Amino acid sequence: MSDEMHHDLSQVISDREFTPHFQPIFGINPGQIIGYESFLRGPENSIYFDPDILTKAAINQGLQLQLELSYWYSSFVAYLDMQLSGLLFLNIHSQTLLNFESIFDVFSDLINRTDINSESVVLQFPNPYEFGGYQKIRPAIDSIKATNLSICTHWSGSAMGRLGTWVGSQPEFVKLSKISVEGIERSFSKKAAVQSITALAETINCKVIATGIETQNELNVLENCGVKAIQGTVAAPISEIPDKFLPGFLQADKSVADNPAQNQRSDAESMISPVTPISPSMSTENVADLFHKDTLLATIPVTERGNPIGIVTRKEIQDLFSGRYFRDLHGRKPIKEFMCSSFVAVETFESIEQVSKKVTNDPDQDLSKDFVITRQGQYAGMGKVRTLLKRITELEISTARYANPLTLLPGNVPLDESINRKLLAKESFWVAYFDINNFKPFNDVYGYSAGDEVIITLANILKSNTDSEKDIVGHIGGDDFVVIFTSNDWQMKSKKILEQFNSSVLKLYSFEDLNNSGIYAENRKGEKEFFGFVSVSAGVVNPDTDHCRSSHDVSNLAAQAKKEAKKSKESQLFISKRRKPHVSQSADTELTS
Numbered sequence: 001m002s003d004e005m006h007h008d009l010s011q012v013i014s015d016r017e018f019t020p021h022f023q024p025i026f027g028i029n030p031g032q033i034i035g036y037e038s039f040l041r042g043p044e045n046s047i048y049f050d051p052d053i054l055t056k057a058a059i060n061q062g063l064q065l066q067l068e069l070s071y072w073y074s075s076f077v078a079y080l081d082m083q084l085s086g087l088l089f090l091n092i093h094s095q096t097l098l099n100f101e102s103i104f105d106v107f108s109d110l111i112n113r114t115d116i117n118s119e120s121v122v123l124q125f126p127n128p129y130e131f132g133g134y135q136k137i138r139p140a141i142d143s144i145k146a147t148n149l150s151i152c153t154h155w156s157g158s159a160m161g162r163l164g165t166w167v168g169s170q171p172e173f174v175k176l177s178k179i180s181v182e183g184i185e186r187s188f189s190k191k192a193a194v195q196s197i198t199a200l201a202e203t204i205n206c207k208v209i210a211t212g213i214e215t216q217n218e219l220n221v222l223e224n225c226g227v228k229a230i231q232g233t234v235a236a237p238i239s240e241i242p243d244k245f246l247p248g249f250l251q252a253d254k255s256v257a258d259n260p261a262q263n264q265r266s267d268a269e270s271m272i273s274p275v276t277p278i279s280p281s282m283s284t285e286n287v288a289d290l291f292h293k294d295t296l297l298a299t300i301p302v303t304e305r306g307n308p309i310g311i312v313t314r315k316e317i318q319d320l321f322s323g324r325y326f327r328d329l330h331g332r333k334p335i336k337e338f339m340c341s342s343f344v345a346v347e348t349f350e351s352i353e354q355v356s357k358k359v360t361n362d363p364d365q366d367l368s369k370d371f372v373i374t375r376q377g378q379y380a381g382m383g384k385v386r387t388l389l390k391r392i393t394e395l396e397i398s399t400a401r402y403a404n405p406l407t408l409l410p411g412n413v414p415l416d417e418s419i420n421r422k423l424l425a426k427e428s429f430w431v432a433y434f435d436i437n438n439f440k441p442f443n444d445v446y447g448y449s450a451g452d453e454v455i456i457t458l459a460n461i462l463k464s465n466t467d468s469e470k471d472i473v474g475h476i477g478g479d480d481f482v483v484i485f486t487s488n489d490w491q492m493k494s495k496k497i498l499e500q501f502n503s504s505v506l507k508l509y510s511f512e513d514l515n516n517s518g519i520y521a522e523n524r525k526g527e528k529e530f531f532g533f534v535s536v537s538a539g540v541v542n543p544d545t546d547h548c549r550s551s552h553d554v555s556n557l558a559a560q561a562k563k564e565a566k567k568s569k570e571s572q573l574f575i576s577k578r579r580k581p582h583v584s585q586s587a588d589t590e591l592t593s
Contacts, residue, residue, distance in 0.1 A: 009048065009057055013066050017043045018074040022082075022242040025089065025209055025231045028223050032269070032375075034207075035087030035122070037231065038075035039238055040067075055093075068096055069106065076114035082241070083277075083306035085378050089122045089152060097125050100140035108147060122173060124152035141170075152209075155180065155197060171206055176227070178212025184225075185217045191225060198226035205547070244276070267421050268355050268373050269348040271391060272381035277303040280310070284338055285331035288317050299370035299382055302339050306378040310339035313369055344371040348380055349425030351418070352391050359388065406452060407459040409475035416551035418472050418484055423545050423554070430490045431554055432540045433562040434458065434497070436479035437571065441521035441531040442508075450508055454534055455479055457508075461500045465493050482558065491575070494538055498571050501536045509533065535571035539564055544579040553581040 012018075022036040040055070042048025048057070058067040072090055079088050096103070111118050123144055144151055152173035176194065184190045194210075201208045210222045213232030222230065236243045278287060280302050291297055291314050302310040312335060320326055320338060330338075346355045359371055370382045402413040422429050436458065443451035455475075462473045462481055472484040487493070506514065513519050523529040539561025543554045557578060565574035 008046070009054075009061060009063060012042055012046075012048055013058075013063060013070050016070050016074055018071060019044065019240055020071070020075045020078045021238050021240050022078075022084070023231060023238040024236045024243055025086075025229055026235050027229050028219075028227065033086050033244070034209075034229055035089055035120075036079070036084050036242055037089040037124075038071075038079070038091075040071045040091070041240075059093075064093055065096055065099075065103065068093060069103075069110065072107070073110050073114065076110065076116045080114065080116060080305065083303060083379070084242070084244070085306065085375060085380070087120055087122050087150070088116070089124055092123045092125050094126060097123075097137060097140050101143050104143050104147070111147075118148045119150075122150040122152050124154070124173070124175065126154050170204060173207050173209055174201060175231075176208065176210045178232075181210050181213060181218055181222060183218075185221045191221065194222065194225045194227065198228075202226070244274075267348065267352065267424075268346045268350045268383060269380075271352075271355075271383045271387050272348070272373050273370070273384055273387070275299070275301060275382045277301045277308070277379050278312075278335065280304055280336035280339070281334045283332050284317075284320070284335050285327055287312055287335045288321055288331075291317055298384075301372055301379055301382060302335060303379045308343070308345055308372045308374060308379045310336070310341045311343045311369065311372065312339050316340065340369075343369070345374055346371060346383070347425070348373060348375045349421055349427070351421060352388070352395050355383070355388060356392055359385065404475035404477070406455060407475045409459060409463075409473055409481075411474060412476050415472065415474040415476065415482055415484065416555075419543075419551040419554050422484070422486075423543070423548055423550065426545045427486070428542070428545070430485040430540055430542050431558045432483045432485060432490070432494055432538050433558040433565075434462070434481040434483065434536055434538045435562055435566060437535045437537055437566070438518075438531045439479045439534055441519060441523075441529075442534050445519050445521050446508070453508060454505055457504050458501055458536060461497055461504065465497050465500070490540075491573075494540060494573050498536055498538065498573060502533070502571055505534050537565040537568070537572045537574070538562070539566075539574045539576060541576045542579055547580040549581075556581060 019041050021039045021041050023039065024036055025034045026032070027034050040051050042050075042054045048054040054067070055064075058064045075088065075090060092100075100107075111121070141151065150172040152175060153171045154175045154177060174197070176197065180190065180194065184194065198208050207229055208227050209229040209231055210218075210227045211231045213219055213222070213230050213235070219230060275297070278290070278300055287300065290300060298314055300312045301308050302312060316338075320330075344359050346358055350358075355371075370384050371388075373380045373383045402411045403409060404411055419429075419431070436454065439451065439454065442454065458479075458481060459473075459475060462483060466473055466483060466485070467487045470485075470487040471490075474482045474484070476482055483494075485493070509519075518530055518532040520528050520530055539558060541554070541557040541561050543557060548554050548557070557576065560578070561574055561576040564576065565572045
């Protein structure tokens with residue numbers, strides 16, 4: 001390559017003449033934007049716009065490191081300027097990775113100068129096998145992890161023996177290449193390979209991203225194979241100004257149609273209406289033009305670096321421009337001067353009930369105005385009050401449908417939904433599994449009507465000793481109850497529940513049985529046996545939200561805790577220290593009488 005070309009490339013790098021292009025990475029179910037991958041592009045009207053030519057030229061001229069540093073910096077700036085949400089995936093060349101320790105300080109300086117959150121950055125590179133094994137890049141991996149960065153490796157679909165080197169690097173993400181997924185609907189071996197990868201990724205808490213997907217058929221098969229995230233033209237292309245909203249086929253949770261009771265989302269995420277936000281510096285007349293062009297647009301959010309700072313409604317704009325000279329006098333002024341800075345904002349993980357309370361309890365909230373939905377404080381979309389009212393009605397119908405007919409408390413389905421929401425939001429909570437001791441012999445002696453009274457007694461005591469604003473009481477069948485606690489005094493409340501129940505049920509016994517401190521009834525072998533008064537025991541767990549993937553993991557932990565509590569024939573509150581699924585049975589525990 002000529003000296004002139006060398007000079008041109010050096011100039012491009014020193015002047016940072018890059019226009020990073022981005023491609024969204026989508027979570028399949030629930031539909032969400034996980035982040036964006038940044039692709040290197042040189043000046044549009046030069047040979048360096050082609051990333052392959054640009055990279056090869058830099059390597060040939062010994063400018064690879066300078067090129068990557070400029071690319072990273074430009075990507076940080078563009079990511080922040082466009083207010084993109086989620087993670088930023090950056091590519092790193094193999095040679096740069098091997099020498100990452102030597103550029104550690106320089107890379108850290110780039111992060112500090114741009115003020116980007118290091119936890120939002122993911123460095124991606126080939127499978128460690130390509131370097132000759134994990135040990136070759138272990139120092140680089142340690143340096144990356146020390147900066148709170150995440151890593152993403154690639155899987156090409158060949159040589160299962162390479163799995164060891166991939167697993168050794170403990171990546172947060174692994175990408176399946178286009179060659180691994182192309183035509184997967186017609187290839188049994190590719191399906192088997194992908195299923196193996198996703199199963200292994202699950203065990204090391206790694207998310208699999210399938211790339212290069214071009215057809216809906218490929219997507220459907222990959223989802224059935226356990227792939228949780230996708231990247232490809234079927235969802236969104238690579239673009240200088242990337243999409244910020246989900247493609248249509250991901251906005252609707254396809255599993256809802258198969259089992260609406262189990263899969264219907266009941267949080268703010270399910271109510272997101274995609275409305276493109278505007279800058280506070282946009283002129284007021286340009287905002288009015290936006291409403292004029294879109295007759296269905298009711299509210300436009302105003303954001304600054306992704307943070308919502310106000311809203312503008314159609315009615316307010318119309319009122320402003322109804323003034324005779326408003327456009328001439330104020331049309332060019334920034335909308336920040338006229339926007340409404342008082343608005344309701346809710347997080348995506350908040351329940352329909354929580355959203356409803358925020359919207360209706362605010363005395364200043366105009367119920368004709370839409371509300372803002374955020375994801376970790378960053379704008380995610382708008383929510384409509386009409387949609388909220390519809391979802392509340394649907395939720396009430398669903399709750400009634402799955403409520404226990406005796407106590408009218410919610411059953412398994414609503415409880416599972418609540419737990420899954422809290423896991424998704426990384427919200428700390430405690431699950432208490434209450435079970436009545438000696439219930440069957442009491443029911444056999446006194447009859448099912450008296451047995452129902454015992455169950456109703458416990459239900460009422462649970463409701464009166466929990467906070468309806470913070471805690472959820474459920475009846476999952478028979479004499480089994482579950483309370484999801486988020487109130488801080490859960491332990492005091494649990495003890496009080498046990499004490500009140502144990503004293504309240506004594507009134508249900510005859511005078512003779514009270515004197516005998518119990519009853520005689522047949523045991524499971526058909527033999528007469530003495531049983532003490534009915535009492536209640538509870539097993540309590542505090543699930544680790546980083547390791548419990550679903551309500552299934554939590555229910556298993558709670559069931560084990562209840563089993564421990566039931567080992568004693570007396571009323572017990574058993575507090576388990578086991579917080580993760582699939583932990584050995586020798587984990588620390590604590591028993592409280």
